Amino acid sequence: xxxxxxxxxxxxxxxxxxxxxxxxxxxxxxxxxxxxxxxxxxxxxxxxxxxxxxxxxxxxxxxxxxxxxxxxxxxxxxxxxxxxxxxxxxxxxxxxxxxxxxxxxxxxxxxxxxxxxxxxxxxxxxxxxxxxxxxxxxxxxxxxxxxxxxxxxxxxxxxxxxxxxxxxxxxxxx
Ligand code: CTP
Ligand code: MG
Numbered sequence: 001x002x003x004x005x006x007x008x009x010x011x012x013x014x015x016x017x018x019x020x021x022x023x024x025x026x027x028x029x030x031x032x033x034x035x036x037x038x039x040x041x042x043x044x045x046x047x048x049x050x051x052x053x054x055x056x057x058x059x060x061x062x063x064x065x066x067x068x069x070x071x072x073x074x075x076x077x078x079x080x081x082x083x084x085x086x087x088x089x090x091x092x093x094x095x096x097x098x099x100x101x102x103x104x105x106x107x108x109x110x111x112x113x114x115x116x117x118x119x120x121x122x123x124x125x126x127x128x129x130x131x132x133x134x135x136x137x138x139x140x141x142x143x144x145x146x147x148x149x150x151x152x153x154x155x156x157x158x159x160x161x162x163x164x165x166x167x168x169x170x171x172x173x174x
Pocket of ligand 1: 024025026027028029046047048049050051052053054055096099102103106112113114115174
């Protein structure tokens, strides 16, 4: 029973991160976050795959998801409900920020927007976890939890992308 509870804790913790990461495919579009600016290497700062609407929409969607969780379920990773609410925003913003950092690195490496890259599946998770560190309980970062987050994300992220591609939401299956 306790294992199931721990599993539920971990999954509900991840919910705002996953919602924030996946919703821009639907909510995104319009003006790019980098406003079309290129750096001296001739490549875009972030590219057309990172839009303002996707960033803001993803952050809001994840924040709402984390807020709903906070209403009915207090996670052991935060000291109180108020902090858990704030964490919903921090994790969602961190997810979109980490996603953009990943694109920034991709562009510097000369990888075009939409092409697969090692950082695609995990950068957003790492940055979200780092950003939550000042307000989270240190037990969130137990090695077992981190391993669970990493393994589940490395499995789910490619699966969700394939599904989004099959559903016609995404041009490429990765
Ligand atoms: N998206 C968006 N705004 C964001 C993030 C994503 O609008 N901040 C949308 C874009 O339509 C993007 C799609 O979600 O094409 C898939 O996201 P992702 O795979 O992260 O972007 P890529 O197009 O692969 O671009 P990059 O190579 O920079 O990761
Ligand atoms: Mg991509």
